[in-house]
Amino acid sequence: MERPILVYDGDCGICTKAVRLVGDTAKADGRRLRVPADPEVVAFQDADLAALGTTAERAAYEVLWIEDGRVHGGAQAVARLLIEAGGCWRPLGLLGRVPPFRWAAHGLYRLIANNRHRLPGGTPACALPAAERPGAR
Template sequence: MKRATLVYDGDCGICTKAVRLIGDRAVGRRLRVPADADVVAFQFADLAALGTTAERAEYELLWVEDGRIYGGAQAVAKLLIDAGGFWRPLGLITRVPPFRWIAHGMYRLIANNRHRLPGGTPACALPVAERPGAAG
């Protein structure tokens, strides 16, 4: 069985902070990426080997596992499920309607406005090709 991989936007302050919080105290319990999972910024990931593209990774958080790619709120749900403990039921609930729809809407609202949120960076608002230091 291959390791699961959590892929995030390393140029985004919100995304980077969220990934750093994994393992830190959250709601009084530790949320940890499972020991058999990798966490990588998409800018440094072999996206082709993971079966995805920079465009998709720029658009949403990705959880890649067993050849399947879960994006956005469903990637968060998979992370919660695999973290176990208190987080597992929350992740499972997030995968079924109507909670799935609510989670998707909340995820898109945050993702689409991440550059406006505390901790967001100007790079969050730019397409990858237009970010400072982008190969062009």
């Protein structure tokens, strides 16, 4: 089985800070979400998205968890990550996969994603439509 891949918007400060809890940088400072599957964490701007089975528009719109050829996006990507992390995170991830919690997770994810340019750590690139962001093809 291949390593899962976590794809995020590398131009977004909030996204970058969030994935640092999972990626190699977090391993160095000890503050990380322990994910036994050890996902490869890559900014969509640096990824071969066609080979991963997705597009720049989708990757700019939501974080992606790619595993076994399946692409999970947004709240479902976060749920997959939490399930893989195990421990106390697993039940939270499992809840995020079933209605009505799935619907609530999606709504919360979209609320944050649609307003990330207004949140601390947001960047001007976050405010641009997906097709106009740096790296969009």
